Amino acid sequence: MRKTMKIPRATVTRLSLYYRQLELMEFDGYRTVSSEKLAWLCQVNPAQVRKDLGYFGEFGVRGVGYDVRELQNQIKKILAINREWNLGVVGIGKLGSALLQHRNLLARGFRCVAAFDNDPEKIGQLGPSGIRIRDIEELSRAVKELNIEIGVITTPASAAQYVADVFIEADVNAILNFSPARIQVPDCCMVENIDFTVRLDILAYKLHHEINS
Amino acid sequence: MRKTMKIPRATVTRLSLYYRQLELMEFDGYRTVSSEKLAWLCQVNPAQVRKDLGYFGEFGVRGVGYDVRELQNQIKKILAINREWNLGVVGIGKLGSALLQHRNLLARGFRCVAAFDNDPEKIGQLGPSGIRIRDIEELSRAVKELNIEIGVITTPASAAQYVADVFIEADVNAILNFSPARIQVPDCCMVENIDFTVRLDILAYKLHHEINS
Numbered sequence: 001m002r003k004t005m006k007i008p009r010a011t012v013t014r015l016s017l018y019y020r021q022l023e024l025m026e027f028d029g030y031r032t033v034s035s036e037k038l039a040w041l042c043q044v045n046p047a048q049v050r051k052d053l054g055y056f057g058e059f060g061v062r063g064v065g066y067d068v069r070e071l072q073n074q075i076k077k078i079l080a081i082n083r084e085w086n087l088g089v090v091g092i093g094k095l096g097s098a099l100l101q102h103r104n105l106l107a108r109g110f111r112c113v114a115a116f117d118n119d120p121e122k123i124g125q126l127g128p129s130g131i132r133i134r135d136i137e138e139l140s141r142a143v144k145e146l147n148i149e150i151g152v153i154t155t156p157a158s159a160a161q162y163v164a165d166v167f168i169e170a171d172v173n174a175i176l177n178f179s180p181a182r183i184q185v186p187d188c189c190m191v192e193n194i195d196f197t198v199r200l201d202i203l204a205y206k207l208h209h210e211i212n213s
Numbered sequence: 214m215r216k217t218m219k220i221p222r223a224t225v226t227r228l229s230l231y232y233r234q235l236e237l238m239e240f241d242g243y244r245t246v247s248s249e250k251l252a253w254l255c256q257v258n259p260a261q262v263r264k265d266l267g268y269f270g271e272f273g274v275r276g277v278g279y280d281v282r283e284l285q286n287q288i289k290k291i292l293a294i295n296r297e298w299n300l301g302v303v304g305i306g307k308l309g310s311a312l313l314q315h316r317n318l319l320a321r322g323f324r325c326v327a328a329f330d331n332d333p334e335k336i337g338q339l340g341p342s343g344i345r346i347r348d349i350e351e352l353s354r355a356v357k358e359l360n361i362e363i364g365v366i367t368t369p370a371s372a373a374q375y376v377a378d379v380f381i382e383a384d385v386n387a388i389l390n391f392s393p394a395r396i397q398v399p400d401c402c403m404v405e406n407i408d409f410t411v412r413l414d415i416l417a418y419k420l421h422h423e424i425n426s
Contacts, residue, residue, distance in 0.1 A: 009415065012414070012415050012418050012419075013411060013415060015414075016410075016411040016414040016415065017395065017411065019414075020370070020393045020394070020395075020408075020411075021395070024370055024371070024394065027371075041395065042395055043395055043397075078418070079414050079417060079418045079421075080417045080418055080420070080421030080422075081414055081417050085413070085417055085420075087413075094310070094311035094314050094315065094341075095311045095315070097307070097311070098307035098308045098310070098311040101307050102307065102308070104393065104410050105410065105413070108410050108413070108414070109417075110410070110413050110417075128307075149420065150413065150416055150417075150420070157233070157237055158237075158240075173420070173423075174416040174419070174420050175416075176409065176412055176413060176416065178409075180233045180317065181233070181237065182230065182233075182234070182254065182255055182256055184256075190416055190419050190420075192412040192413075192415060192416055194407065194409050194412055195233075196389065196391075196407050197229075197317055197318065197321050197323070198226060198229040198230065198233075199389055199405040199407055200298070200318070200321070200323050200363065200389060200405075201225070201228075201229040201232075201292050201294055201321070202222065202225050202226060202229065202405060203363055203387040203389065203403060203405055204292060204293045204294050204298055204322075204323075204363075205225050205291070205292045205293055206225075206387070206403050207293070207298075207362065207363070207386070207387050207403070208292075208293030209293075210386075
């Protein structure tokens with residue numbers, strides 16, 4: 001990659017989607033794929049696929065397409081998911097527990113190395129993945145000891161900002177926020193918000209306006 | 214709202230965020246809020262807030278701002294979340310179970326009325342919310358009997374397209390897809406994809422390129 005070039009976020013997102021489709025294709029026994037087919041599977045247009053990959057080099061062979069496994073490996077390198085990343089999960093309710101046990105996370109190199117809660121009934125217990133649930137007060141120390149690189153917030157909205165502040169104070173600059181609260185962070189910190197109730201709202205809005213239009 | 218006007222998806226998404234912040238503000242005892250404060254809380258600019266709301270009418274009072282509760286009610290109506298929507302969840306693993314029990318869903322009017330799986334060990338059992346897990350083969354009938362309006366897919370990637378096809382065949386035209394597979398649907402069907410491993414990939418990419426830049 002040309003070091004000075006800023007890659008659009010949408011490109012990074014699509015690379016992640018291409019990677020998933022390539023995995024499925026490899027599982028189904030495919031060895032090569034055309035940009036047309038990959039585009040169709042990912043619901044983008046073929047020129048977009050070629051442009052996205054073009055930021056990082058020449059991967060395909062004209063008339064043959066992309067080697068499924070080779071392109072996977074290249075995208076893994078580009079996305080930096082050819083290594084493990086350590087996650088700390090705060091808020092071990094239903095969703096936090098599901099994440100701790102989520103097969104896809106570890107399969108993609110995202111390892112939940114620590115779990116935190118503020119509920120005295122939960123602290124010290126073994127979480128669903130066999131990991132001990134720590135007091136949220138231990139977060140800062142655990143970040144250093146376990147090299148937590150990405151913080152995951154699955155607390156109620158009211159606790160999200162406090163947890164984010166503790167992560168940032170402990171130098172964790174990447175946060176995946178499942179709480180419905182928008183958290184305020186300094187520029188050095190990256191946040192990805194995942195609020196699926198927002199997506200349900202969008203579906204409800206569209207359904208309603210379709211029915212009534 | 215002017216019936217002929219097409220509202221941008223981004224506006225609908227932000228309305229959903231405004232609604233969440235208004236809820237939190239009401240919980241904290243606020244009665245009014247300025248567009249500046251609401252904008253700051255939602256990390257958008259104040260002109261955007263005014264423009265988004267402007268599609269639907271005049272809600273604020275100059276110099277006073279918006280009435281927190283009144284604006285909530287208005288947005289509820291706009292988003293059509295002032296009524297209940299029936300959800301059917303397919304794939305009762307960890308994530309599906311967490312969704313069945315998710316307090317926020319029901320609080321926002323999204324009611325999980327049916328749960329489905331294809332695992333004979335699970336079928337007939339009571340799911341975590343006390344709902345009986347049905348055979349996926351019953352989906353089509355259940356859609357009609359229970360008036361399922363939104364389908365939620367929490368299966369592995371390999372099963373997602375099949376489940377989507379069954380939903381569409383049964384006239385469920387709104388799907389929330391948590392599986393990593395992109396599903397192909399006809400134009401009449403709306404899909405919202407929520408793959409949080411994509412978001413982790415984005416964080417990994419940014420962290421890596423920040424460290425190495």
